[in-house]
Amino acid sequence: QVQLQESGPGLVKPSETxxxxxxxxxxxxxxxxxxxxxxxxxxxLEWIGYIHYSGSTSYIPSLKSRVTMSVDMxxxxxxxxxxxxxxxxxxxxxxxxxxxxxxTYFFDYWGQGTLVTVxx
Amino acid sequence: xxxxxxxxxxxVALGQTARITCGGDSIGSKNVHWYQQKPGQAPxxxxxxxxxxxxxxxxxxxxxxxxxxATLTISRAQAGDxxxxxxxxxxxxxxxxxxxxxxxxx
Numbered sequence: 001q002v003q004l005q006e007s008g009p010g011l012v013k014p015s016e017t018x019x020x021x022x023x024x025x026x027x028x029x030x031x032x033x034x035x036x037x038x039x040x041x042x043x044x045l046e047w048i049g050y051i052h053y054s055g056s057t058s059y060i061p062s063l064k065s066r067v068t069m070s071v072d073m074x075x076x077x078x079x080x081x082x083x084x085x086x087x088x089x090x091x092x093x094x095x096x097x098x099x100x101x102x103x104t105y106f107f108d109y110w111g112q113g114t115l116v117t118v119x120x
Numbered sequence: 121x122x123x124x125x126x127x128x129x130x131x132v133a134l135g136q137t138a139r140i141t142c143g144g145d146s147i148g149s150k151n152v153h154w155y156q157q158k159p160g161q162a163p164x165x166x167x168x169x170x171x172x173x174x175x176x177x178x179x180x181x182x183x184x185x186x187x188x189x190a191t192l193t194i195s196r197a198q199a200g201d202x203x204x205x206x207x208x209x210x211x212x213x214x215x216x217x218x219x220x221x222x223x224x225x226x
Contacts, residue, residue, distance in 0.1 A: 035215070037215075037217075044204075044206065044217060044218070044219045044220040045155075045157075045163065045206055045208075045217040045220070046217065047208075047214070047215030047216065047217060050215070058213040058214070060214060060215070061121070061214070094162055094163070101168075101169075102169060103151070104151035104153075104168075104169055104210065105210060106151075106153040106165060106168045106169075106208070107153075107155070107163070107165060107208075108165055108168075108174065110162040110163055110164070111162065112161075112162050113162050
């Protein structure tokens with residue numbers, strides 16, 4: 001059974017960089033796409049982007065200038081960096097596996113989420 | 121950008137059928153996926169590819185998609201079905217979620 005676990009600081013200061021890591025266990029990071037999705041308190045889900053194990057990426061246009069994703073295959077991990085954060089970036093951040101079948105992708109495994117608060 | 125529209129809330133009597141809609145321009149031409157999120161928990165995939173149930177999801181959950189509306193149907197609603205439900209599609213390489221619908225079982 002594939003499991004994902006987010007880790008990283010729960011508090012980030014405004015204008016600084018948010019950094020999170022997702023550790024995948026129970027399966028290899030190879031041959032899949034991996035995504036980050038966030039959810040501000042009391043609000044809906046927002047897709048941030050995905051990264052392929054090969055390193056190719058796609059980001060939501062509204063965050064593209066501030067987002068970087070990377071993969072560390074040796075540790076079976078992938079990461080998110082979001083620069084110049086503001087209070088609007090306060091959210092629960094989820095990592096998820098983007099699974100492909102029959103011409104489409106969906107998120108079949110999710111981490112439990114980690115709450116990141118942006119505050120001085 | 122591509123927008124998905126869901127009702128903020130839907131109520132259903134215990135044991136009855138709930139229908140949650142997801143509207144989008146020609147959404148019938150896209151694959152729609154549905155996620156259930158209970159309070160304090162991560163989302164769970166309940167319907168993929170318009171109408172397919174992942175392993176472990178009860179047969180009470182079904183989906184359809186045509187024209188400008190996709191629908192998640194929950195038959196014989198149970199108290200445990202109370203949750204937020206999100207539809208999701210891909211617009212080119214960009215993931216798009218609907219705003220979410222809160223299902224209340226009365």
